[in-house]
Each structure stands twice: as structure tokens, then as C-alpha cells.
Amino acid sequence: MAELNKSYSPQGVEEKWYAYWLAGGYFIADPGADSAPYSVVIPPPNVTGSLHMGHALNTTLQDILVRWKRMSGLSVLWIPGMDHAGIATQNVVERQLASEGVDRHKLGRDAFIERVWKWKDEYGGKIIHQLKSLGASCDWSRERFTLDKGLSEAVIEVFVSLHEQGLIYRDNRLINWCPRCHTALSDIEVEHEELEGRLTHIRYPLADGGGHIVVATTRPETMLGDTAVAVNPEDERYRDMIGKMVRLPLTGRKIPVIADDAVDAGFGTGAVKVTPAHDFNDEAIAKRQSPPLEFITVIGPDGSMTEAAGRRYAGMDRYDCRKTVIGDLEHEGLLEKQEKYQHSISQCYRCKTVIEPLSALQWYVKIKPLAEEAIAAVRNNRITIIPKTWENTYFSWMDNINDWCISRQIWWGHRIPAWYCGACGEVIVSRTTPAKCTKCAGTELRQDEDVLDTWFSSALWPFSTLGWPEKTPELQKYYPTSVLVTGFDIIFFWVARMIMMGLKFMTEIPFRDVYIHALVRDASGQKMSKSKGNVIDPLIIMEKYGTDAFRFTLAVFAAQGRDVRFSEERVEGYRHFVNKLWNASRFILSNAGEAKLPETVGFERLDLGSRWIMSRLAAAADEMRISLEEYRFNDAAGSIYHFIWHELCDWYIEMVKPLLYSETEDKQAVQECLLYVLDNTLRLLHPFMPYVTEEIWQNLCEGRRMKEDGGKSIMIAPYPRSLARDAESEEEMSVIMETVMGIRTVRGELNLSPSLELNVYIRTLLEKTGDILNRNLIYLKKLAKAEVKAIGDDLKKPKGSAAAVRKYAEVYVPLEGLLNIDLEVERLKKEEAKADETISFLSRKLNNEDFLKRAPKDIVEKEREKFDECIRKKERIREHIGKLCEARGEQ
RNA sequence: AGGCUCGUAGCUCAGGGGGAGAGCGCUACCUUGACACGGUAGAGGUCGGCGGUUCGAAACCGCCCGGGCCUACCA
Secondary structure, three states: OOOOOOOOOOOOHHHHHHHHHHHHOOOOOOOOOOOOEEEEEOOOOEOOOOOOHHHHHHHHHHHHHHHHHHHOOOEEEEEOEEEOOHHHHHHHHHHHHHHOOOOHHHHOHHHHHHHHHHHHHHOOOHHHHHHHHOOOOOOHHHOEEOOOHHHHHHHHHHHHHHHHOOOEEEEEEEEEEEOOOOEEEOHHHEEEEEEEEEEEEEEEEEOOOOOEEEEEEOOHHHHHHOOEEEEOOOOHHHHHHOOOEEEOOOOOOEEEEEEOOOOOOOOOOOEEEEOOOOOHHHHHHHHHOOOOOOOOOOEOOOOEEOHHHOOOOOOOEHHHHHHHHHHHHHHOOOEEEEEEEEEEEEEEOOOOOEOEEEEEEEEEEOOHHHHHHHHHHHHOOOOEEEOOOHHHHHHHHHHOOOOEEOEEOOOOOOEOOEEEEOOOOOEEEOOOOOOOOOOOOOOOEEEOOOEEOHHHHHOOHHHHOOOOOOOOHHHHHHOOEEEEEEEHHHHHHHHHHHHHHHHHHHOOOOEEEEEEEOOEEOOOOOEOOOOOOOOOOHHHHHHHHOHHHHHHHHHHHOOOOOOEEOOHHHHHHHHHHHHHHHHHHHHHHHHOOOOOEOOOOOHHHOOHHHHHHHHHHHHHHHHHHHHHHOOOHHHHHHHHHHHHHHHHHHHHHHHHHHHHHOOOOOHHHHHHHHHHHHHHHHHHHOOOOHHHHHHHHHHHHOOOEOOOOOOOOHHHOOOOOOOOOOHHHHHHHHHHHHHHHHHHHHHHHOOOOOOOOEEEEEEEOOHHHHHHHHHOHHHHHHHHOEEEEEEEOOOOOOOOEEEEEOOOEEEEEEOOOOOOHHHHHHHHHHHHHHHHHHHHHHHHHHOOHHHHHHOOHHHHHHHHHHHHHHHHHHHHHHHHHHHHHHHHHHO
16 A cells, blocks of 8 residues: 555645546446436536636536435436527637737638638637546537537527427517617516616606696606607696697607506606607606607617717717716706605626617517416426525515527527528528528528527527437436526526426426525625626636545535625635545554455444444445535535544544554454445545545545455445444443543643543442443543543542543542642532533423423433433532532642 | 625634634643644633514524625716
């Protein structure tokens, strides 16, 4: 065996084992396997992306599940891949072009797309390497990209098929337009932000000269496109004006005063200017009127004013125009006032540019019929959302869902499979490029210039990545997938749409569970963002503390329903844990002698400590399994942490040292037990800390495996389960532990040197105690540095002794010559006071008739026992104090 | 405006009807042959406030205060 270094350093280790796993093909799924499937599709990161904390958490949690299931014997497939991120990627490449003084229109569509692919090959997919360094055990042989040939075919199939079923249609209405990205966006791609703006009050003179009507607006520049002023029909103030005309300032146009219920008489002046072409509300009002109001588009796709805005304003940027309009109104004496006003503005989720509602012809998915089934799937628990509280979010969105605008005016993406006939205007939607018009047989066909929303293709991800529409073995074996692990921010973008599409095209849910994990924030709870400058780069953390410590920290933080506040100190803390494990392993391996790693260890030949640690190992394994089954990653991590540090290291390793350093018959059994426990511990921990566990495990196995037939890697070693518990040794061990801690408390509280061996007398209070202690004196000697002088149930406390009073026993430490007795008296008085508090609390409770009558019997019984126990304890403490005072008097 | 969520040790957070837990930090002592990235013993908390339900509330319910988030077409 190679000598292990004194402390663990991850450098080199991580790369080595990742390469080893890849070479061994351990990540690769076998659809032909007999074992039950467990499959996960990664939420595909953007091709433009680089690893952030969110990815790190997301990937770590999936990897934990996947490694755990793989070790548990399931046929595991974890599909990785990336999303082509239409708008984001196009933006990146357009910026690149701009720096060369070119724009995409100059370049032309084909050349541009070629350029994006080139970019993708060169820079895209950085994140894939980063996922690998996190340890992600994805099946890279099945990596997919949303613009792959296969996935593109799936997209076309779905589009055409939905169109055939009347679920995709084309319509002209207001859309969310990003003037910078130059494309339409769906409702959920728009972010709302509360900002302080201004509410401008403008006078619109009545055309008949009889006064004016004041309207209030946050967007004065749109007045140039007003086609009405609306008031509430019930509003007495304006009732007479309905039907009259007003003169629209700065334009000379005359527009009517109309009535509409949507107007809130209590807001502003109670009169609203109506700009149907630039406001969603106004559009609705316009369409409700009969005849419908006119739409005048005064702002163009680039965010500047159109000719229709008037010669003075045409070509102006919309914000410059706002200033100009206000100035002009003021000049004409029509500006009533401007007041500060808090309101929310809509911005593009990619570039934060303020959205401009524009009227345009776009493609839509008719969503209600799809949503109904998707709602039902969650309602009937065919799909479980964990934590359950996110179901509310899902339902409330799905219940109020609007049709999905899926066309984007960009080039990078799946081009819409629709063609327009130049001769007759027919729209032909087709899986293949049509040769001639289906209506007039004209050959002058032009394909739609637009591409589909990126999310349209990612909605198909759970089955398109498995080969659909082909009937592949993968699809057969691994659909539906087992779980989707993701953040809440994309419940709408994906989860909901994946469910709709899965149900529609596979007639089956896409995943059984949806695990919604937290958002990673900075230490003060702020969302990490580049603009705030509070981003912590996971790669730097991994470099600094090691990937294992980082992953473990994420897992420990990942409690359900709460966001993660990331703090570097905790990563450091868990790096210490990695090092602790490393050193414990180092100890075990260097003290295992010639022992082989046994496949099982029989309890009968083991000492108490070994039986105890075996039982505790079993307990930890059970806890971890239950926790992982319920996606309680933090609890699973906590269990193994506690086991390794506070049971294996603090107690077991310490207590077997005397055995290992001597030549007793028990020695080999202990060595085997140590190896066995280490082996199982590493396997339990492996899903959380893949690298260090592999590194140690390989050292452990070298030359020590009884059989050489398996064990190439810990990642395919069986996950421990159903190990045997042993209640008796746990019970016995707790007697030892209590006793040891009693002696240590005396030592610590009285400040006796750790190197000083103490003479100890023990009075046993339970029948079994004496026997247990007598059989295990060696542990007391080692763990408490105590020489036990006498044990007995009628033992008298030696004069001038300190005492520790426990449930099973009282421990006496004669202090003669060790220190002054005053200190011990003081300490005991503190204990007495504590006991008094407990006694008074419990007696109040036990004197309460209602409690005795109504509380469950076993609780009452337990409280009574506690009370009795406490009374006895107090008596004993008093006794000790008395004796010490006596002794002091004699001194 | 609705909805969700959080408030527990100095800090970051678990827990959850039967007198409070972890990590880090802090104090004292300790270079004991795995580990000072360590060991032992401690200190430290009216579990945000007020009501209610209950024999019993930090936990369940209501209100309030204070954070955070998500939805929504009040111009």
C-alpha cells in the first residue's frame, strides 16, 4: 500500500479519477440491462453559459441521486446536454460581429448561422467541462444539443403535428417586443421591476371648445398614437362627455371619449388615454368597442418613433420623444402636472431593455387544452412536486395560462416549418420543404423567416433526447424519467411545458418526481448577479477547497424549501471534514496489518466497541437511505458526517487503539472490522464526495480484497443497505460513554491536566452496569485516562472526591493532592441548581390533574421517571456536597 | 393587489406538540504514536411580538412587526 499523505490534497486526484471513470465507461447506460431503470435528464444549461452556483447545486444534487441509484443496482441513465439559447447566443455573436464592424444582415442568414456554429464549436460548451470537473457522472456518450439533427426533427414533428390538430395558429395582436434583441418574447420572458417613474397629467381639450378632460399616463410619448379617451360608464363626472370628441394635442387629430368598465374611476383622474397599438389594456379596450378603435403604431421595432407619430417626432428614440412631448405640452399649456409614481416596468429577460408592446403577426400555441391534462397529472399525483408547496405556484400559473407566443425574429434556432405562397398567399406547414403550393400549385414559396422559441425545443427534452420520434431502446427503457431536478425559476419555462408536451406526444408524464431546489444567494441573502458584483465563482471555490468539500457543503445547505446562503467559511469547515476522513482512513490502513477486507463481519467474535460501530454504521446507512428517498439531502449528509466524525473517529478509533497496539487475539477481528466499516463508510459517502472516497477506497482495496473479481471502482460498488443493528451493544456502549463523559467532565471542569491519570471509584446504579464496566475497563483507561480502583453497587464515596452523577452510575474521583475542594463544591452546586430547576418544572407538570388525565400514558410515565431520576440525582449531589464540606472541614 | 416563504446561539442554518441542535466563531486546558484542517471540557438562546387552540406551544391557528421571493393589464 502506498503511504498516504498527512493531509488530503485534491489537486491531481480529481482529474485522475474522473478520467478513470470515463475510461471505465461507468457513466454509460445500458438500455439492455435487466435491472430497473433510473433516468434523469439534466436541465440543459445555455450553450453560452458558464458554471454558476445554481448549476453547481443542481448538478451536485442530481449526481448524488444518480450515483446513489447506480450503486444501488439500478440501470441508470443521466443525459447531459445543452440548450442552443437562441436569443442569448445570437446576442453574443452579434456583439462579436459588431466589433468587426459587420452586422448580421450584411452577412446574410446562412453565413451568420455558420458563424454561430463556429462560435459554438470554439467557445460554446465551456460549461460541459465545468460540469465534468464537478464530478457529474453523466452519460456523455449520449450528450445532446437542442439543435442536433434528431432533436430538430422532433421539433418539426411537434410543430407540424400541433398545427394539424389546430393547437398552433398564427395571429396578429400585441406582443412583447424587445427593441434591442429585435424579437417577440413570450409573457414569461418578460421581467417586471418596480421603479420610480412619473405620472404625467395632460389636458385634452374638448373639440367643441367646452373645457378639457385630463388624462394621466406614465408614457406621455404614446399619446401620439391615442385613438380614444376612456372613462368608466358609471363615473358621474364624465357621463356627459361620453361620445364627445377631444382634440388630441400635438397632432390635430380628433378622438372620441368612450366608456369602458375596465377604467378605474378612483385612479388618477378617472380618464384614460387609449393607445391600442402600444398597451395591452388599451388593445383590449379597443377591441371591445364597436366598431373597434383604430390602431396607430407610433413606435417602431427599433424603439424609435414612426412617421405616424408626426413629422416632428418621427425617428426620435422613444425616450427622447417623451421629453420632447412633455416640453411641447408644457409650451402649449396642456401639461397639468407631473407627480412621482411607483410602477412596474417590463423588461427583456435577456438584455433588460424595456419591452415595447407592438402589434405583429406571430405563431402561438393554443395552450389551454394542453394545460388541462398537465394540471390533472399533478393533481392526481402521477407527478409529485417536491417540496409540495411549489404545487401552488404550478397550479396558479397553469390555471391562468395564456397562449404561448413561439415565434422569434432571430436566426439562431429551429426555423419555423411554414411556407408562404407568393401567388395565392396560402400558408403551408409541412415536415419537409414543399415543392409547390398545396392550393394553387405555385412554386414561388418562401419559408417563414422566424425561428421557434428555444423553450419550445427544451419542452421536448425528456423524450427528444431519448431519440423520439424514433422508437429507440433508450426511449423504451428510460421514459418516463425518474426525476427532474431544477430551480423554481423555471417551473414555468420548463417543468410545466415538459409536462404538457410529454403528455401530448408520449401520452405519458415526462418524470415522476420534480425536485425543486433552492436558489443560491450570497451570504447576506442577495440573489447573486453580475450587476451586483456578488457572484461567487464555484470553480474558484472548488480550486481552493476541493470539489468534495464544495459538493458536501451544497448538499448540507440544500434543505427543502429554503434558499442557500452561501458562505465560504462553511466550505472550509467541510474541507476539514474531508481531511478528518482522510486521516481516519490513513490510521485504519496503516494499522490494518495483514488483514483482508471482509465481505461480512460476524458480530459474535467482536468486542463491544466493534459491535457498536457496526450497529451505528447500520443506523447511518438506514438514515441516509430514508433521507435520500425523500430528497432530504441535508439530512443524509448530516447522518454520514455525524457518523464519521462523532462515532467512528471520536469513539471507535480511539477505543480500539489499545487493542491495535497490543498483540491480543481480538486484534485481527478489530482490524477486519475497521476495514469493513471504512469500506462501507466510503461507499455511503461516495455520492456526496466522489473523489476522495475513490482515492481512499482504491488504497483500501489494494491487496486487501478477498476476491479480485470486482471492485474496479467505488462508484459501481454496491451501496450499503439493510445492515444489522445490535440494540444490546448500543445500550452497553451508552453505559461506557456516559461513564467516560462523566470522568471527562470532572477532569475538564476542575481543570485537571489531560495527561494526569485519575483514580476512579464507580458506584453502579443499575444491575447490569457493573458487569458491563468490568468487562470493558480497557476502554475507560483509554478514553478517560482513568484507573478504575473499585466498582460496586454499595461502594461508599471516598472522602474528598469529586463526583459525576449519571443515570447508570456515579463516578468518584478522589481529589486529594489534585486540587482544592472549593472548586468542586462550587461545580456541584451548579449542578444542583440545574437539577432543582428541572424538578420544579416536572413537579408542576405532575401535579397538574389535566396533564395526568389527558396526556398519553407513556408520556406521563416518562415524565414521572424523569422526575424520580432527577430527585435521586439531586439527593446524591447534596450528599456529595456534604461529604466534601466535611472533608474540607477536616483539612 | 394577491400568493408563497422566512424570522431559532455572535454568524450561517437544521429541527419541530412532551424544558433546544449542527457548522463556524468564542473561553480554558492539551504537540496523547490518523488528523492542530486535531482532542477534551465549557460559555452562549424569554426559538421576531401579541393573542388563541391544547393538560402542555419554539412547533398548530389568527393578527402584527421585519426580511425575501413570485405572480397581476390600476393608466
